[in-house]
Each structure stands twice: as structure tokens, then as C-alpha cells.
Amino acid sequence: MNRVITYLVFLLVAVSAVAQVNVSGTVVDKESNEPLAGASVIVKGADGKIKKYATSKGDGGFAMSLPSVTGCRLEVSMMSFAKKTIPLDSVSFPLTVFLEPGTTLLKEVTVKADRIREQGDTISYNVGSFAQAQDRSIGDVLKRMPGIDVDNNGKIQYQGEDINKFYIEGSDLLGGKYGIATNGISHEDVGAVEVMENHQPMQVLSGISFSDKAAINLKLKNKAKATWSFHGDAGGGYSWQPDGAIWDGELFAMAVMPNFQNITTFKTNNIGEDLSAQATDFFASRRGTDLSRYVGVSLPSVPNLSRKRTLFNRSALVSTNALWKLGRGEFKAQLDYSFNRVTADAANITTYFLNDGNRVVTENRNGVDRSHSLSGKFIYELNQKTAFINNTLKTNIDWDDVRLGVTGSLPNDQTASLPDYYVGNDFKIIKRFNGSSRNALGSAKNHLVTFISKNEWESLPQTLSVSINDGVLRQQVKDHAFYTNESAAYAFSVKGITISLEGGVKGYFRTLNTELPDMPEEIPGETTNVLNTNYFTVYATPKFEYWAKRVKFLLSAPVSFAHYTFDKALANRSEVYFSPSLSMNWKPNNRFDMSLSGGTGRSPMDLNMIQPGYVMTNYRSFRRGVDDFYNSTSQNVSANVSYKHTRRGLFANAFVMQSWSHNPYTLAQQLYGDYVVYLHISEK
Numbered sequence: 229m230n231r232v233i234t235y236l237v238f239l240l241v242a243v244s245a246v247a248q249v250n251v252s253g254t255v256v257d258k259e260s261n262e263p264l265a266g267a268s269v270i271v272k273g274a275d276g277k278i279k280k281y282a283t284s285k286g287d288g289g290f291a292m293s294l295p296s297v298t299g300c301r302l303e304v305s306m307m308s309f310a311k312k313t314i315p316l317d318s319v320s321f322p323l324t325v326f327l328e329p330g331t332t333l334l335k336e337v338t339v340k341a342d343r344i345r346e347q348g349d350t351i352s353y354n355v356g357s358f359a360q361a362q363d364r365s366i367g368d369v370l371k372r373m374p375g376i377d378v379d380n381n382g383k384i385q386y387q388g389e390d391i392n393k394f395y396i397e398g399s400d401l402l403g404g405k406y407g408i409a410t411n412g413i414s415h416e417d418v419g420a421v422e423v424m425e426n427h428q429p430m431q432v433l434s435g436i437s438f439s440d441k442a443a444i445n446l447k448l449k450n451k452a453k454a455t456w457s458f459h460g461d462a463g464g465g466y467s468w469q470p471d472g473a474i475w476d477g478e479l480f481a482m483a484v485m486p487n488f489q490n491i492t493t494f495k496t497n498n499i500g501e502d503l504s505a506q507a508t509d510f511f512a513s514r515r516g517t518d519l520s521r522y523v524g525v526s527l528p529s530v531p532n533l534s535r536k537r538t539l540f541n542r543s544a545l546v547s548t549n550a551l552w553k554l555g556r557g558e559f560k561a562q563l564d565y566s567f568n569r570v571t572a573d574a575a576n577i578t579t580y581f582l583n584d585g586n587r588v589v590t591e592n593r594n595g596v597d598r599s600h601s602l603s604g605k606f607i608y609e610l611n612q613k614t615a616f617i618n619n620t621l622k623t624n625i626d627w628d629d630v631r632l633g634v635t636g637s638l639p640n641d642q643t644a645s646l647p648d649y650y651v652g653n654d655f656k657i658i659k660r661f662n663g664s665s666r667n668a669l670g671s672a673k674n675h676l677v678t679f680i681s682k683n684e685w686e687s688l689p690q691t692l693s694v695s696i697n698d699g700v701l702r703q704q705v706k707d708h709a710f711y712t713n714e715s716a717a718y719a720f721s722v723k724g725i726t727i728s729l730e731g732g733v734k735g736y737f738r739t740l741n742t743e744l745p746d747m748p749e750e751i752p753g754e755t756t757n758v759l760n761t762n763y764f765t766v767y768a769t770p771k772f773e774y775w776a777k778r779v780k781f782l783l784s785a786p787v788s789f790a791h792y793t794f795d796k797a798l799a800n801r802s803e804v805y806f807s808p809s810l811s812m813n814w815k816p817n818n819r820f821d822m823s824l825s826g827g828t829g830r831s832p833m834d835l836n837m838i839q840p841g842y843v844m845t846n847y848r849s850f851r852r853g854v855d856d857f858y859n860s861t862s863q864n865v866s867a868n869v870s871y872k873h874t875r876r877g878l879f880a881n882a883f884v885m886q887s888w889s890h891n892p893y894t895l896a897q898q899l900y901g902d903y904v905v906y907l908h909i910s911e912k
Contacts, residue, residue, distance in 0.1 A: 251316065252291040253323030255284040255304055263288025264327060267306040271316070274299035344374075346818065346874040349425040351375075352447075355418045364461070366418050366446065367410035373421065375872060375879030381505040382407025384444060386423055387821075387870040388881040390510070392441035393429050397448055400429075401489045401551045403605070404511030405562065408547055409446070411506050412480045412493050414459050417452035421445075432616040432660045436674055436721045438773065438780045440813055440823060448484055456483045470540055474498055489551040496544040500536035503545035504566035504601055515650070516711030517686035520836055522742070523705065524845040525630045525644040525692065528574035528593050542569040557610035557617070563603070570597045580899060587899060588637075589848075595632030601625070616658040623651045632846075638902045640696035640847045652684035676728070678717035685710050694847045701746055703844040709738040719771075726773040734765040738835065742843050750901035751850060754841035760795035761835040780813045790832065798838065798857055805830050805859075819872055826865040833858050837908065845906075852907040854893055862889040 255267040267284040271292060279300060280292040294300070297316040302323070305311040310330030314323065343357040358372045371378045377385040384391050384406070394406035402409055427443035428434050451457075462477035476497040483490045495503050530538040547564045573594040580587040603624040610617040626648040633641045661675040690705040715732025737760075744755040767788035774781045785808040793800045807829025814822045839853030866885035872878065893908040 248293045248295060249297050250291065250293055250321060251280070251297065251302070252289070252321050253325055254288045255290065255306075255325050255327060256288055257309075258326040258328050264306060264309075267304055267309075267327070270303045270305075271297070271300055272303060342875075344874045344877055349427075349818075351423040351425070351872075351874055353421040353423070355415055355420060359415050363415050365411050366413045366415045366421075369415045369418075370410065370421065374877045375423070376421075378410065381508060382410030383508075383510050384410065386425075386442040386444075387872070387879065388868070388883055389441060391444050392427060392439065392511070393443035395443060395445040396489065397453070397484050398445060399489055399551055399553075399558070401491060401560065402549055403560070403562070403607070404509035405507055405547075405549070405564070406444075406510065407506040407508060408493055408549070409491060412478070412491065413446070413482065414480075417448055417457060417482070418446050419449045420447040422447060429611075430616045430658065431611055431613045432658045432676070434613065436660075436676060436719065436726050438775065438782070438813070440821075452482070452484065454485050456481060458482075476501075487553040490549065492548040494544075494546050496542075498540075498542045500534075500539035500541060501543060502535075502539075502541065502568050503543040504568050504599070507545060507547055507564045507566055507601075507603070515652075515686065516682060516684045516713060516736070517650070517709040517738075518711070518736075518834070518836065519686050519688045519707055519709055519738075521646060521648075521688065521690060522707075522843045522845060522851060523644050523646060523690040523692045523703065524849070525632055525642055526846075527570055527572035527595050527597050527630070527632065528576065529572070530574070540571045543567065556612060557608060560605075560607040560609070562605040562607075564601070565603075566601045568597075568599050571595070572597075582899070589902070590636040592635045593632060595630065597628070597630045599626070599628040614660050616656070618654070618656045620654045622653070625649055634847060638696065638848055640694055642692065642694045642847045644693075645691045648686070648688050650684070650686045652682070655679075655681040674721040676717070676719040676721075678715075678719075678730070680713070680715045680717075680732070682713040683711070692844060692846070694844070696847060699746065701744070701748075701844060701847075704743050705843065706739075706741040709736065711736050724775040726771075726775075728771045728773075729768065730771075731766075731768040734763075734767065736764075736835075737762050740839070742839075742841065744842065744844055747842065748901075748903060751842065751903055751905060753852070757839055757841040757843065759797050759838060760793070761838055762794075763790050763792045763835075765790040778815045778817075782811045784809050792832075792857065794838070794857075797840070798855070801857060803832065803859065805832070807831065821868075821870045823868045824866070826863075828861075828863045830859055830861050833860065842905070848903050850903060850905045852905060854908050858892050860889060860891045862887065864888070 251271060255264045255269070256262065257264055265284055265286045265288060269282045269284060269290045270278055271280040271294060273279050280294055282290045282292050284290045300316045302314045302316055303311060304325045304327065306327060308329060309327040312325055312327055314325065343354055345352045353373045355366070355369055359369050363369055367378050367382055370376050370384065375387055384394070393400055394402060394409065396409065422445040424443045424445060426439055427441060428437065428439045429443070458481050460477070460479040462475070464473065464475045466472070467474050476499050477495070479494045481490070481492045497503065544567045545564070549560070549562045551558055551560045576591045576593070578589045578591070601624070603622070605620060605622045607618065607620045628646040630644040630646070631642070656679070658676060658678045686709050688707040690707070692703040694701040712735045713732060715730055717728060717730035719726060719728030740757055740759040740761070742757040747755040765788050767786065769784065769786040772783040785806070787804070787806045789802065789804050791800070791802045807827065809825065809827030811823065811825035837853040838855070838857070839851070840855035842850045842852050845851050864885065864887040866883070868881065868883045870881035890912065892910065892912060894911040896907060896909045898905045898907065
């Protein structure tokens with residue numbers, strides 16, 4: 229019985245083997261007689277259904293086995309070649325299939341882009357989905373994109389936080405002056421806006437230092453790439469109040485090429501828009517020279533109304549910004565000039581409520597303010613995973629001339645000249661070493677070495693002339709400062725933990741000389757200030773960062789020792805400062821993000837407040853500082869929560885903060901006849 233079964237099995241196998249048909253052959257280019265690899269070879273039955281499928285190999289060959297080929301046909305197709313169909317009823321194998329060059333007609337397909345797409349930490353907004361007919365610039369479209377807020381000057385926030393970079397096709401052409409692009413680039417040249425969350429601008433810090441800021445990248449359309457694009461517009465009219473012609477015009481040129489970028493713009497108007505704000509560096513930190521103007525002659529403003537309804541000005545901006553990619557680095561040059569002329573006319577009535585009777589002051593003010601600003605910045609940067617180098621040479625010259633006429637309780641005419649001269653150089657180098665040594669947990673270490681050098685010089689001369697009571701009061705202020713900060717830092721990262729230590733020295737040298745020869749008799753006290761306020765500081769800032777899956781902690785504990793010298797104006801002194809802070813960020817998923825932070829500290833006073841003598845700030849206001857050095861203390865705690873659902877276009881964020889500050893002095897004002905003196909009194 230077993231033998232019979234065995235024979236039947238062999239018989240069935242033999243019959244099956246005999247019934248199989250081997251469909252094989254070679255696909256060849258008819259013109260070149262060369263074999264074609266990757267051609268699609270399909271066997272279809274009489275009913276049109278696919279029986280077998282294969283792809284030609286490198287030598288053009290293909291092979292398939294079928295039980296029968298009766299009523300079947302062979303279809304061979306390939307891009308750039310016409311399809312070939314061969315009936316298999318009366319052919320012998322192997323076949324040679326010759327394909328002729330031809331076109332492949334595809335069915336019409338309509339592609340609809342998503343308004344918002346999310347891929348990892350990058351969110352892409354389709355500009356065409358948010359643009360409207362009245363939009364003039366990409367900034368107008370950005371204002372409608374959920375999660376993004378844009379100020380009138382072009383400054384951008386994402387989820388309530390300032391962005392940390394603004395890129396055009398992946399390059400940082402404008403730095404912090406991206407308001408020129410926000411208010412200048414046509415939305416018709418931009419295909420998509422990318423938001424890169426948790427963006428770390430320096431590649432060398434990737435995986436070592438966490439960033440909770442976002443960056444913006446503009447993806448241009450092909451028509452705006454590798455060529456110069458120009459656009460402009462102009463409008464004009466006539467105004468009856470004030471009486472005169474009005475205009476608003478702009479010329480904008482842009483080139484975005486593989487190794488070169490340039491944006492040049494010229495704008496002018498007199499419709500209430502101060503164009504100099506568009507050239508503001510939104511990323512600029514406070515100058516180390518830390519000077520501020522004492523003279524404060526300002527034109528009257530109108531509260532609670534739009535500036536375009538109340539501001540009578542003439543404004544112009546000329547800006548050119550270029551970027552060249554040089555090997556692995558890049559060089560940037562930025563030049564800006566802005567001008568703004570403002571006229572104002574207003575009437576004020578001020579009442580001072582005093583114990584011995586109210587004091588009423590009437591003022592009818594009209595004046596002109598002409599401000600100019602010329603700035604230049606030259607930057608070389610190398611941004612790689614193993615090294616970061618940046619050197620920035622910057623200079624800025626401002627000059628502001630103000631004339632203000634006043635009638636009323638104290639008629640006068642005042643003029644102020646307020647130039648500001650500044651030059652600085654910042655150098656930064658970070659080197660990353662991937663250590664081969666392993667710790668007890670078996671993780672390789674990443675090492676960072678950083679060196680930073682900052683040097684700044686600023687001169688702030690100020691002149692105020694007041695014609696009053698048939699006499700002239702003339703206030704002169706000479707204020708100069710030099711600041712230097714040299715530091716080095718070392719950091720290493722291992723298994724989600726980063727420990728760093730930065731240390732360095734700071735030096736500050738400032739001279740102040742003020743003179744007011746003819747002080748009003750009503751005000752007692754000194755009218756001359758001759759001061760030197762200098763300090764030398766040694767500091768260290770240890771930091772501890774810990775990343776555990778989606779939770780990140782940062783502990784910072786800066787400590788410093790400072791020695792102050794005042795050239796006998798005040799007693800020299802030494803101080804120690806300690807200001808620890810702790811923050812936590814939790815991101816359980818791509819939609820939810822929460823941050824908590826808090827800190828406490830002790831800090832020195834603003835050295836500009838050391839001013840024992842009077843300084844006239846305008847025709848009836850005087851300022852006097854303190855004649856003693858003091859410190860202030862502060863504490864703060866804050867929380868930030870954000871949520872996004874990109875497919876629904878839902879973005880929400882909430883921020884809350886509580887802060888406390890403690891100072892031994894409080895600002896107060898005293899009246900001496902027609903004059904007001906602002907001074908600091910010993911009240912917490």
C-alpha cells in the first residue's frame with residue numbers, strides 16, 4: 229500500500245513538471261541593441277488579469293513559470309520607451325523583446341498640498357493656503373499662520389517665545405535684522421514657511437546643549453532661486469490735515485544662489501511709519517558699555533490712537549545685506565542707513581496735587597526731531613559639528629537733532645544734539661572632541677572647549693540749549709566707556725548628562741563729565757559731575773544639564789567677585805555675587821510642551837545712577853542720581869505651557885510669571901518753583 233502511494237506522488241509531480249511553461253527572454257533597446265535593466269514584464273490572461281510579474285535584470289533577462297500560456301499576452305514597459313505587447317499562443321521561448329524609444333502618457337493627477345505638515349520637530353506651512361489678495365509681504369501671511377505672531381516692525385514669536393534664527397533657504401543672511409525680510413520679501417516668492425522647534429543654531433552643540441527656541445526658514449519657489457528678483461510699489465496722494473503731499477514707496481531686490489545671497493531694499497514714506505524699526509537687530513544683547521542718554525528732549529505723543537493717524541513724519545531706509553559661502557564657512561556684510569523726521573504739535577495741562585495747594589502747568593509744544601542712523605556689521609562664521617568660529621566686527625553711528633518750542637507757563641525754545649558713536653568686536657570659538665574613553669556606564673564622552681572675547685567702545689556726547697527768560701541754559705555731557713570680557717569654558721557630555729564650567733574676567737572703564745554753568749536759582753546743589761566708574765570682575769558659571777527621555781533639567785550657578793573703583797568720588801569696594809537658577813522642560817509628545825523655571829540672585833546697581841550732581845534733561849526737568857553704591861536682590865518663578873495640533877491648525881500657549889525685586893532707593897520727584905527734579909530717595 230505504501231508503494232502505491234509513493235508511485236502516485238511521483239506521478240503527480242511529474243505531471244505538474246511537464247505542465248509548467250517557462251516564459252523567458254531578453255529585453256533590448258532597438259536603437260542601440262543594448263540590454264535594458266529594470267523593464268517591467270507582465271503576463272496577463274485572457275480576462276486581463278495579471279498572472280505573473282517580473283523585472284528585467286542587468287543583462288536584460290527575465291524568466292517566469294506558468295501552467296499554461298493559452299490566451300495570454302506579454303506586456304513589456306519602461307520609462308522613455310513605448311510599451312510592447314506580444315501574444316504568447318504561438319511563440320517559442322526564450323524571446324527577444326525590442327523596445328523603441330517613446331513617451332509614456334501619465335494620467336492627470338491633482339496634487340493638493342496640506343496647509344500645515346509636521347515631520348519630527350519641523351512644521352511646514354503652505355504659504356499659498358494662507359495668502360490673500362491684499363497681502364504685500366511674507367510678513368502679512370505669517371500673521372495668519374497659527375502659532376506665529378508678527379509685530380509691525382517684523383519681529384516674530386512662535387508659541388509666545390521669540391525665535392532664535394531666521395533663515396532664507398537655510399542661510400542666516402540678515403541675522404537679527406530679519407524685519408527687512410519679513411516686511412520686504414513678496415509672499416509670491418515663498419512656497420513654504422518652516423518652523424524648526426527646539427532649534428540649536430550651533431551644530432557643535434547638537435546633542436549637548438538643549439534649546440527650547442524655534443527658528444523660521446523660508447523655502448523659496450524655483451522662480452525666485454538662482455536669479456535676481458525685483459519688485460516695488462509706490463503710492464501717493466494729498467492730505468488736508470496736515471496740508472501737503474503724502475507718499476509711500478519701496479524698491480526691493482533679492483538674489484538667492486547656491487554660494488551667494490543678497491537683499492537690498494530702499495523704502496520711504498511720510499504716512500506715520502518709522503522705517504528705522506525694520507533695521508533693528510532683534511537678537512542684539514545689551515551693550516556692555518551700558519551707556520544711556522541723560523538729555524531727554526522728546527516730542528509730544530498722542531496716546532490710545534494709531535501712529536498712522538497721529539504721526540507726521542518723513543522716513544527712509546537703505547539697506548544692503550550680502551552673504552558669500554567660502555569653502556566650509558561664510559562671510560556676511562550688512563550696511564544700513566535710516567532717517568526719520570517727525571513733527572509734532574500738542575497742548576498739555578499738568579496738575580500737581582500738593583499739600584500747600586495745587587500747581588498747574590500749561591504747555592503748548594511744537595517741534596521737529598531729525599534722527600539718523602548708520603550701521604555696519606562684518607561677520608565670518610564657520611558652523612560645523614566639530615567646530616564653531618564666529619568673528620563679528622560692528623559699528624554704529626547715530627545722530628539725533630531735536631528742536632522743541634514751548635509756550636505757556638514757562639515759554640522757551642530748546643535744541644538738543646544727541647550723537648552716539650559705537651564700535652565693537654565679538655570673537656567666539658567652540659571646539660568639540662569626541663572622546664574615545666568610556667565611563668563606568670560604557671558611554672563615550674563628548675568634550676567642548678569654548679573661548680569668547682568681547683571688546684566694545686562707546687562715546688555719548690550730549691548738548692542741550694534752552695533759551696528761557698531772556699537767557700540761555702546750556703547743558704553739556706561727555707560720557708565715554710570701554711568694556712572687555714574674556715572667557716573660556718569647558719564642557720563634557722555623557723549619557724544624557726552635560727557638565728560645563730565657564731570662567732573669565734570682565735573690565736569696565738567709564739568717564740562722565742557734565743557741566744551746567746547757569747543753574748536756576750530755585751534748585752540748590754551741585755551742577756557738575758566728574759566721575760570715573762570702573763570695575764574688574766572675575767567670574768565662574770558652572771552648569772549641569774540632564775536629559776532623561778523627554779524631560780530636561782538645567783541648573784546654573786554663576787558666582788563672581790567684583791572690585792569697584794570710583795577715583796575718590798565714592799569709596800572703592802569689593803563684592804561677591806551668586807545667582808543660581810533651575811529650569812525644567814517636559815515634552816511628553818510632539819503636541820504638548822511644558823517648562824518651569826525659577827531663580828534668585830544679587831546684582832550690582834546700574835552704574836549710570838551714580839551721579840551726585842544735577843543734570844538738566846529738558847527745559848524744566850532735572851535728574852540727580854545717588855551718591856552711594858548699593859546692590860539689589862531679586863527672585864522669579866515662571867511656567868510656560870504650549871499645545872499644538874497641526875492637522876487642525878490649533879496652536880495654544882500660556883505663560884505666567886511672578887517676580888520680586890528689592891532696592892534700597894525709590895524714584896521720586898520734587899518741585900522747585902517751575903522746575904521738576906527726579907531723584908532717588910532712601911526708601912525700599
